[in-house]
Amino acid sequence: MNMTPDDYIQSRLDDQISWYSRRSQLNQRWFKGLRIVEIVLASTIPFLVGQITTDTPWLRIIVGGMGVCIAVVSGLVSLYKFHENWEPLGTVHDFLTKFLCQKIEKRDVVTCVALIILQYFSCEIRSRICPIVRFMTEYEHGCQ
Numbered sequence: 001m002n003m004t005p006d007d008y009i010q011s012r013l014d015d016q017i018s019w020y021s022r023r024s025q026l027n028q029r030w031f032k033g034l035r036i037v038e039i040v041l042a043s044t045i046p047f048l049v050g051q052i053t054t055d056t057p058w059l060r061i062i063v064g065g066m067g068v069c070i071a072v073v074s075g076l077v078s079l080y081k082f083h084e085n086w087e088p089l090g091t092v093h094d095f096l097t098k099f100l101c102q103k104i105e106k107r108d109v110v111t112c113v114a115l116i117i118l119q120y121f122s123c124e125i126r127s128r129i130c131p132i133v134r135f136m137t138e139y140e141h142g143c144q
Helices: 005-050 058-080 082-101 106-120 123-143
Strands: none
Touching: 005 058, 005 082, 058 082
């Protein structure tokens, strides 16, 4: 099979582009969904506290439960770092897409992706990205 360098890059990066797109969208959905739950619960508590009377002691339990839910949601957002992963994943997706369309120089893509990896990503995601950067660097040096 005789492939041109551009065909080879396209075949290597297509699945990576779709992976970054899916992961970015997933992290964005989780982040926004959990933050909406947190905001709704937090904004409802002051209203419910004003409604607590001697006739509605059960409302204290509901308000307390809402406070616990807010703490759990906030902890999940911090633990899984949905926001911290969503933006860099989308950025890498955009760079790889532009790389395939050759709208930017290959050297710029390699540099930007490497900087994004070092600055934003957790070890798990770095281990998935590093082979791509290594491939792109080898391709760049092979073409010079």
